[in-house]
Amino acid sequence: MDWDKLRIFHAVADAGSLTHAGDVLHLSQSAVSRQIRALEDSLGTTLFHRHARGLILTEQGELLFDATSSMVRKLDTTAARIRDSEEEVFGELKVTTTTGFGTMWLVPRLAKLYERYPDLKIDLMLEERVLDLPMREADVAIRMKEPAQQDLIRRRLLNIRMRLYASPEYLERMGTPHTIEDLRQHRLICQSPQTPQVSSGAVLVQTLLTHNMTSMLMVNNYFGVLQGVINHVGIGVLPDYLTADFPQLTRVLPEIESGEVPVFLAFPEELRTSRRVSAFRDFVLEEIQSIRKLQNETDS
Numbered sequence: 075m076d077w078d079k080l081r082i083f084h085a086v087a088d089a090g091s092l093t094h095a096g097d098v099l100h101l102s103q104s105a106v107s108r109q110i111r112a113l114e115d116s117l118g119t120t121l122f123h124r125h126a127r128g129l130i131l132t133e134q135g136e137l138l139f140d141a142t143s144s145m146v147r148k149l150d151t152t153a154a155r156i157r158d159s160e161e162e163v164f165g166e167l168k169v170t171t172t173t174g175f176g177t178m179w180l181v182p183r184l185a186k187l188y189e190r191y192p193d194l195k196i197d198l199m200l201e202e203r204v205l206d207l208p209m210r211e212a213d214v215a216i217r218m219k220e221p222a223q224q225d226l227i228r229r230r231l232l233n234i235r236m237r238l239y240a241s242p243e244y245l246e247r248m249g250t251p252h253t254i255e256d257l258r259q260h261r262l263i264c265q266s267p268q269t270p271q272v273s274s275g276a277v278l279v280q281t282l283l284t285h286n287m288t289s290m291l292m293v294n295n296y297f298g299v300l301q302g303v304i305n306h307v308g309i310g311v312l313p314d315y316l317t318a319d320f321p322q323l324t325r326v327l328p329e330i331e332s333g334e335v336p337v338f339l340a341f342p343e344e345l346r347t348s349r350r351v352s353a354f355r356d357f358v359l360e361e362i363q364s365i366r367k368l369q370n371e372t373d374s
Contacts, residue, residue: 079113082106083121084142087135090128147210151344163353164193171216174271174296175337176200179315180216180358187357194350202270207342214341214354218272221340228340229355231362234313236275236332239323244306251309251326254285261289261308263299271296274332279311282330318365 085095086106096106114121121135131139171180176198188194205211208225215221221228251257267276267283269292291307293299300320303310309326313335317323339358345351 075116076113079109079116080138080142080145082109083113083138084146086110086122086129087131087139087142090130092129150210162193163191163349164195165350166195166197167214167350167354168197168199168210168212169214169216169354170199170201170205170212172202172218173200174313175216175218177295177297178300178313179319182319183361186361187354190357191353194353196354207340210342213345213348214339214351216337216339216358218335218337220336220338223340225343226340227343227346228338229359231337231339231358232315232365233334233336234315235334236272236278236311237314237328238309238326238330239303239312239316240309240326241304241306242322242324244303244308245324245326247306254282254327254330257282257309257327258285258288261291262287263291263293263302263308263310265294265296265299265311266292269294272332272335274335275311275313278330278332282311315365 082095082099082101085098086092089095089098092103092106092110095101096103099106110121117134117138119134120132121138122129123132169180177200181198184196187196199205199212204217204221205215206223207213207215207221208223216231218234220230248260251260262282264279264282265271265275267280269276289308291302293302296312299310299312300316302308303312303323304320312323314331317325339355341348341351341355
């Protein structure tokens, strides 16, 4: 089969439109249409159903699209390996992690990474959905549980717990609770137990809610909870790794905390030799070590 025609077919199937595919390929709609018709003629089958809403793959088209998608992933991986030299780190790196960890911990540290590798291009995807690394939805993932997918290299970064924190200004104004019952006199800031989050955090919040809090602020991610705490809105449920960057936070009711939450970094086996992945992994591990050192100094 003609590689050019397959490339054009893949772009059309991905875009669902001759016009959009033409824009991506810098070809006219008529040129794209001719190539698709030629490919269909060479295969002796119809690859698309045409209708007013666009193009839909036929059964035969789906089979071919699966094959071209696999080819594209392999070509992307090969191109990444070729671009990565032994001495330089550059090009695109797709990283995924949760909204809370990404906004509160990772993004504030990326300036250091860019100082080392100014030509690195990071595509950071912050969401609770677990992206499929073997299918190359992302190159590297930092997740709050051990990945279940096969063919991944994984490394436990640290263990965290959800705890109660407040600002000194809030506690000076409203007083410090000494028992869990005292929390009813305060405003609790947390995520709803039904919001996608680590299960230990949801369990802790559910336990606190059984004490009939009189005033609450629920936010759908930990970054919003943090903003409420540092702006003296109330007492928030937050991950303990924040104490390294927000030493002004005061822990409230130290006996109350969630179960341990493991944090893992993972990437596909096929990216084992990627310089971009190695550079990012080493950077994250260095930053984690600095947190542990600070926590040990605080504890001592």
